[in-house]
Amino acid sequence: MSHVDAQSLHVAVLYPDLLNLYGDRGNARALERRCEARGIEATVTGVDIGDEWSPEDADIVLVGGGQDREQRRVQADLERRGDDLRQYVDDDGVVLAVCGGFQLFGHHYRGWDGEVMPGIGLFDAVAAHPGPKIARCVGNVVVLWEGETVVGFENHGGRTYLNDNQAPFGDVVTGFGNNGGDGLEGARVKNAFGTYLHGAVLPKNPHLADRLLALALERRYGPDSADLAPLDDSAARKAHAEALHAALSTSESALGRRFA
Amino acid sequence: MSTPHIRPGVSPRLTAAILAGKAVRQGMRTLGSGGTALPGLVVERLDADAATRIAGGLSATALITGTNGKTTTAAMLARILRADGRAVIHNRSGSNLLRGVTAALVAEASPLGKLPSGCTAVLETDEAALPAIARAAPPSVAVFTNLMRDQLDRYGEIESIALRWADALQDFPNDATIALNVDDPLIASLAARWAGECLTFGIEDPNVPAAPEGEIVDAVWDPQTRDDFRYTRRYFAQLGRWYTDSGAQRPTPEVAAEQIAIGEQSMQFTLRTPDGSTPINLPAEGLYSVYNALAAAAAALALGVAAETVRDGLEQHEAAFGRQEELEVEGRRVRVLLGKNPSGMNQALRTLQQSGQQHHMLVLLNDGIADGTDVSWIWDVDWESQAAHCASLTVGGRRAADMALRLEYAGLPEPIEPVGNDIGRALRQALDATPKSEQLVILPTYTAMLDVRQRLGRMGASRLWDVA
Numbered sequence: 148m149s150h151v152d153a154q155s156l157h158v159a160v161l162y163p164d165l166l167n168l169y170g171d172r173g174n175a176r177a178l179e180r181r182c183e184a185r186g187i188e189a190t191v192t193g194v195d196i197g198d199e200w201s202p203e204d205a206d207i208v209l210v211g212g213g214q215d216r217e218q219r220r221v222q223a224d225l226e227r228r229g230d231d232l233r234q235y236v237d238d239d240g241v242v243l244a245v246c247g248g249f250q251l252f253g254h255h256y257r258g259w260d261g262e263v264m265p266g267i268g269l270f271d272a273v274a275a276h277p278g279p280k281i282a283r284c285v286g287n288v289v290v291l292w293e294g295e296t297v298v299g300f301e302n303h304g305g306r307t308y309l310n311d312n313q314a315p316f317g318d319v320v321t322g323f324g325n326n327g328g329d330g331l332e333g334a335r336v337k338n339a340f341g342t343y344l345h346g347a348v349l350p351k352n353p354h355l356a357d358r359l360l361a362l363a364l365e366r367r368y369g370p371d372s373a374d375l376a377p378l379d380d381s382a383a384r385k386a387h388a389e390a391l392h393a394a395l396s397t398s399e400s401a402l403g404r405r406f407a
Numbered sequence: 408m409s410t411p412h413i414r415p416g417v418s419p420r421l422t423a424a425i426l427a428g429k430a431v432r433q434g435m436r437t438l439g440s441g442g443t444a445l446p447g448l449v450v451e452r453l454d455a456d457a458a459t460r461i462a463g464g465l466s467a468t469a470l471i472t473g474t475n476g477k478t479t480t481a482a483m484l485a486r487i488l489r490a491d492g493r494a495v496i497h498n499r500s501g502s503n504l505l506r507g508v509t510a511a512l513v514a515e516a517s518p519l520g521k522l523p524s525g526c527t528a529v530l531e532t533d534e535a536a537l538p539a540i541a542r543a544a545p546p547s548v549a550v551f552t553n554l555m556r557d558q559l560d561r562y563g564e565i566e567s568i569a570l571r572w573a574d575a576l577q578d579f580p581n582d583a584t585i586a587l588n589v590d591d592p593l594i595a596s597l598a599a600r601w602a603g604e605c606l607t608f609g610i611e612d613p614n615v616p617a618a619p620e621g622e623i624v625d626a627v628w629d630p631q632t633r634d635d636f637r638y639t640r641r642y643f644a645q646l647g648r649w650y651t652d653s654g655a656q657r658p659t660p661e662v663a664a665e666q667i668a669i670g671e672q673s674m675q676f677t678l679r680t681p682d683g684s685t686p687i688n689l690p691a692e693g694l695y696s697v698y699n700a701l702a703a704a705a706a707a708l709a710l711g712v713a714a715e716t717v718r719d720g721l722e723q724h725e726a727a728f729g730r731q732e733e734l735e736v737e738g739r740r741v742r743v744l745l746g747k748n749p750s751g752m753n754q755a756l757r758t759l760q761q762s763g764q765q766h767h768m769l770v771l772l773n774d775g776i777a778d779g780t781d782v783s784w785i786w787d788v789d790w791e792s793q794a795a796h797c798a799s800l801t802v803g804g805r806r807a808a809d810m811a812l813r814l815e816y817a818g819l820p821e822p823i824e825p826v827g828n829d830i831g832r833a834l835r836q837a838l839d840a841t842p843k844s845e846q847l848v849i850l851p852t853y854t855a856m857l858d859v860r861q862r863l864g865r866m867g868a869s870r871l872w873d874v875a
């Protein structure tokens with residue numbers, strides 16, 4: 148009897164109720180949807196504080212953004228899972244950590260009131276809020292990632308600084324990125340991506356969504372299994388183009404500065 | 408900190424500022440553009456204390472702040488006060504920064520800065536502008552409606568607004584009353600920061616339907632004790648009957664809506680006040696309208712208006728043109744429901760769904776400063792619930808493609824061909840998709856609402872109850 152089992156993927160969303168600032172829930176929906184369309188069975192599970200869970204059960208781990216107080220709230224629970232998560236990434240596990248989640252996946256985050264929240268050190272980076280009187284990094288962002296644009300919105304008080312050997316996710320075309328100074332955005336370790344681009348970054352960046360899926364399938368089913376059938380992405384491409392336009396038309400001055 | 412004491416009396420600088428402000432206003436009228444805060448800006452530039460000096464001549468001041476419901480609450484309160492025979496000064500909807508308040512005061516003031524005697528100011532107050540406005544126009548009553556996730560790009564984190572409000576309270580006059588929506592735990596917590604009079608309001612009805620699971624909620628715990636807020640019943644967003652494990656709980660409101668019934672484009676309830684109860688037939692829809700009415704009622708009661716007059720004022724309420732009410736355009740019924748943040752939009756959708764009908768929909772998403780430049784919030788709206796109620800769909804505005812992608816994910820009907828930036832074309836397309844005598848529902852963000860309202864006006868839209 149020859150039959151090929153349908154592929155399946157497990158997506159775990161860490162703290163879906165606490166770290167869900169501005170549309171982060173759309174990322175899980177994008178992965179789910181793109182699997183469905185290809186006959187890949189996707190299950191999405193939320194992981195809350197205190198839940199019995201091991202990253203080994205997951206193929207993709209998502210963590211979203213929160214305000215300082217929510218980050219403080221999940222911090223101890225996340226720290227407890229640090230060893231498991233680092234091991235998972237070491238074993239090529241796929242991660243997308245956005246905004247507040249990205250900050251807590253570095254060594255630590257110092258909040259606006261000066262309180263230091265230890266992170267899990269998955270990224271060799273530190274984040275610090277310069278204080279309530281300093282302006283936040285807010286606006287549309289365009290990042291150049293492996294020769295393609297990734298579009299989104301950023302809104303973070305904290306600034307992230309990568310240590311020397313830590314690779315960024317991409318280069319800032321327009322926007323602040325990690326700290327508004329060094330032109331770098333996010334961080335990447337193996338198959339773990341950290342970024343400040345929040346608000347459902349995957350739906351309008353389907354190439355990034357598919358990369359996460361391909362990496363996860365490859366890890367689970369071997370290198371030949373990761374050929375993803377193309378999908379009709381016309382709506383996503385239009386949204387991508389529109390966001391690109393919004394970012395570039397509102398930031399001519401910033402662009403001028405960067406490329407002057 | 409203390410309120411700056413500005414000496415009343417004639418000031419040449421103030422007079423120059425007022426005359427300049429009035430001239431600018433007149434000039435703008437001639438050009439046919441009203442409603443901006445430019446006159447206020449000019450006056451502020453010429454005399455930074457102008458608002459404070461003029462406001463000194465008010466007999467009472469009501470400030471209304473919070474995320475959702477400010478405009479409608481202010482309109483309801485103004486109507487109640489007029490029903491009570493008082494002269495009311497009112498800032499224009501949306502002009503809710505200090506310059507908007509200044510513009511409203513200058514418009515009524517004589518060149519010497521004198522207001523007609525006995526005026527009450529009803530001032531819609533931007534959340535972040537509350538400290539500045541309260542210093543310029545010290546409140547007799549300040550109403551706090553709710554504090555929800557809204558435009559984090561502009562306001563920053565919710566907690567920082569709550570802290571700013573708590574600071575602002577320290578500058579309020581000692582005899583001010585604060586009116587608090589105690590169904591919102593973050594608003595209720597302001598009571599502990601205020602030594603003066605406090606009047607609480609909320610919903611007291613065990614039969615109000617609970618919010619759907621999975622709806623976005625903010626303020627999940629007490630910032631002081633870090634206790635979770637739990638709910639015996641949650642109405643929408645974080646509003647409801649809350650308590651914490653360490654024994655804090657929602658206080659029983661002194662001004663309450665009881666026995667709420669949903670009517671045809673109206674809400675009926677019993678308004679319970681410390682003065683006794685009175686039945687209200689409110690010509691507005693949705694539970695949030697009941698909250699707006701409670702907020703206005705609490706402010707009016709604090710200003711000494713009798714409960715019967717509060718009822719008369721509320722029952723005369725009319726939505727602003729093209730906002731919430733039904734219009735008639737080319738033989739179609741058109742409704743405009745402003746949706747500027749997830750909880751507001753979820754409420755608008757729930758109100759639509761209560762009718763049980765299918766809707767032709769026009770969704771307009773702009774990303775101007777007044778809309779919030781971050782459109783990510785559309786992912787936090789439960790559009791999925793509308794999938795079964797949508798007969799046709801048109802999308803427009805500066806971020807139409809983003810909206811179309813979100814609605815495709817939500818399973819709304821295809822084909823969704825975003826018409827792009829051109830709101831005029833989007834409106835045309837949506838009207839064409841709506842058969843005669845059927846209803847088109849327009850869900851715009853703030854600047855898109857201003858735009859579409861103007862177009863509807865030019866198309867000869869009339870209020871349906873005027874032609875009926």
Ligand SMILES: [Zn+2]
Pocket residue numbers: 168212246247300301302303343344345
């Ligand atoms: Zn963010």
